[in-house]
Ligand SMILES: Cc1cc2nc3c(=O)[nH]c(=O)nc-3n(C[C@H](O)[C@H](O)[C@H](O)COP(=O)(O)O)c2cc1C
């Protein structure tokens with residue numbers, strides 16, 4: 042499934058038509074969350090998305106800024122334990138809803154857990170060549186210290202800029218060091234005024250119940 046941000050009521054009606062097996066508000070919310078993914082075709086683009094001074098693939102840039110919302114699910118548990126850098130994973134359904142031609146690689150943007158504050162983030166899209174994953178994943182490291190895990194919560198992100206392609210590394214230390222550099226780059230880029238604007242976007246202030254009701 043690939044979908045742009047659409048009128049939530051229309052999306053819900055379309056989904057109701059296509060899935061009659063399970064009914065009820067919880068089902069409606071999960072379906073709607075799954076489709077609440079995409080760039081905003083009608084939204085004026087306030088800036089050209091950035092590529093960290095390097096040339097970024099056109100397939101990365103044309104989809105940015107990219108808005109996405111979905112539940113946080115479990116991954117392999119390596120982020121915290123092996124890297125010391127936890128990454129919140131989206132479900133397979135949300136990963137599949139990304140444009141099929143969006144470049145794999147490392148990106149930066151803004152993220153919000155539930156109705157919490159909006160924080161800087163770095164994001165990895167792809168197969169994690171160092172670990173040779175079989176399934177594509179979309180993983181967000183939020184540049185903030187949380188008191189506890191937030192599995193099952195709704196993570197909202199806007200992807201703004203591309204940093205680099207995914208790479209294999211000779212050692213775990215080299216991978217960690219590259220991710221730390223990405224975090225540094227994201228930190229600097231996101232302080233630019235044109236990026237700060239997206240932090241205030243209404244997307245981060247839409248309670249899920251409103252989306253379900255289509256208001
Ligand atoms: C900013 C950032 C950059 C990353 N770069 C790479 C990379 O170049 N190569 C790679 O194999 N994995 C990369 N990863 C993915 C990590 O390997 C992955 O997050 C880690 O394996 C944890 O996965 P898990 O959440 O499934 O446990 C990156 C992750 C982040 C957040």
Ligand SMILES: Nc1ncnc2c1ncn2[C@@H]1O[C@H](COP(=O)(O)OP(=O)(O)O)[C@@H](O)[C@H]1O
Nearest residue numbers: 115116117118120121127128129183190191192
């Ligand atoms: N700053 C953070 N960024 C992302 N996830 C975080 C952060 N702090 C805590 N977490 C929690 O850690 C989890 C990711 O840890 P990780 O070890 O990568 O496990 P997994 O492989 O299950 O994603 C997230 O799902 C979230 O619940």
